[in-house]
């Protein structure tokens with residue numbers, strides 16, 4: 001497989017190097033660009049030896065139909081894809097498998113990452129399996145279950161006081177001070193490529209007729225990666241049209257939803273949300289997220305914490321699915337979109353259950 005990094009802003013290309021996260025010309029985020037045509041049955045991967053990539057059994061997550069919830073929302077069909085069943089309990093494992101495989105191919109022995117919890121736990125597990133040392137920076141407010149998980153995989157823990165952005169800033173400083181590669185899952189083009197498998201699985205499943213996908217979005221790796229997957233599937237003519245991709249954020253932290261509606265919004269660190277996985281005030285791929293939502297024909301909405309917590313409880317008590325509050329936000333968003341008509345009564349909707357409820361303490365009323 002022949003590939004390079006391509007700037008998402010100025011479209012300049014440069015050789016794919018594991019630690020390069022920004023365009024040499026303009027400093028923007030980059031994507032992988034391939035010379036080979038798209039494949040009908042499997043995502044292209046930016047690896048020298050894709051068939052030998054490492055795996056902990058990620059992907060091929062279960063699909064569950066939710067007919068009674070679909071009826072109550074006034075939509076035709078509703079499926080949940082249980083990404084919480086991944087090896088470390090979140091969708092991040094799709095990206096970690098590709099990023100750590102690329103790191104192994106490049107001879108990386110030690111790296112730095114920052115995360116709100118799930119990505120740190122995921123990369124730590126794959127790093128452990130690859131024999132690579134991980135330094136994970138995370139907010140000191142991160143859920144104990146996630147921190148324990150990062151720790152038991154043997155990663156070096158770097159709890160950081162302050163908001164999520166402070167962990168990113170501390171990670172970047174550590175990278176410079178110690179001359180280590182920064183394998184940020186938010187910036188690395190490799191991580192995004194791992195998400196494409198989600199789209200391939202949908203097309204081959206009972207939910208192949210899906211018209212709308214509703215996604216909780218923080219940094220947007222699943223959103224952008226899913227779009228890339230559908231682009232490949234259309235390029236190889238496996239599918240003729242792709243579903244609309246709708247995004248849900250928390251009222252307290254909604255840079256993408258605000259940008260979609262040209263609403264003035266600035267981050268207020270005093271405003272908190274229980275949805276830690278999407279509490280991202282300055283997503284580096286914001287422009288890409290905007291483009292993906294618009295090109296797919298999707299929309300965006302923000303929901304408040306009581307709505308998320310209500311859906312977290314409802315999914316557990318009505319469907320037997322215990323997801324984290326971040327994942328429940330997508331259902332609160334779907335409910336609002338169905339009410340406003342942003343999602344029609346003819347819609348066949350799929351929601352990824354992005355993370356497990358087992359990792360974080362339950363918010364009490």
Ligand SMILES: [Zn+2]
Pocket residue numbers: 007008009010011012023024025026027028
């Ligand atoms: Zn550029």
